[in-house]
Amino acid sequence: MTSQNMKLLYAGIAIALLISVLAPFLASPDPDGLESAAESVIDEERFAELEEAEPAIESPMPDYSIEGQGKLGEIVAISAGTIAILLISFGLGKVLKANKAN
């Protein structure tokens, strides 16, 4: 059973990484639902103000990209995020499970 689940893990990783590599080419450049809604219901001046506001903290790879690295940078950024989430969730699962034994 456990090895079957490991197989599923590898299949999951393969699919996630495949999506990560394809996403920069396939993802729509159109704004998302919330941004589109903001654009249509807020007046222009206020919208520009909100859009230009800096986030509370500075992110290393804003908008899933690496500055000046184009599509390759996007592939690297999204893949790095996918691997990070994989490790974090795996690690957290292990830690929480380990706590159970104590």
Place this chain on the structure above:
Amino acid sequence: MHIPDSFMPLSQALVYWAIALPFIFMSFRWARRDMDDMKIPILAALSAGIFAIQALNIPIGMGTSGHMVGAALVAIIFGSPFAGVLVLTLVLLVQGIVFADGGITVMGANILNMGVISGFIGYYSFVALRSRKIDIKIAAFFGAWLGLFVSAIATAVEMSIAGTFPLVPGLVAMGTFHFVIGIIGEGLITAIAIAAIAKARPDLVDSKITEGSKEATL
């Protein structure tokens, strides 16, 4: 649907953190109770897959795009809405800190909308439909669609309280866009994923739900 920092005053952002935190805490408690060596790899694979698929915005027309949220999918597979809350919390944390997708101050609101609301609504609609012997694909599709739609409506209300959106136009715009995003981005993908997993590994989709019976498993 990720709210950026500038869209909400800090005081209100903190209120949503206060609402989201007990759910995050309970999702950790769920993991402590439910996680074992068999399920950890599945949790990790699902989390990674959901992060990746959230980077893939699908065009929905009207100059708008949308992506899957995935809380309902995770909740259905693990048989608990807290699984969805846990995965979305991790995904939103990394998205906010590393990729500036969704603000840090408003992360509580984003976890509430995408993790809690879409996970709980999605999961319990799925369960309700399954208990009426509705086909698993249809139940997954409708649950996931409704979860996304309701979380978009909640976001519109929050944006109105924040003074960022006017209430009625905000509801109409968010509702219209996410009605469609929910069909393609959430409902369809969830139904396909659940059908594929239920076929390949029926043991993974909690059988008390898939069979619509009262027997608990695992």
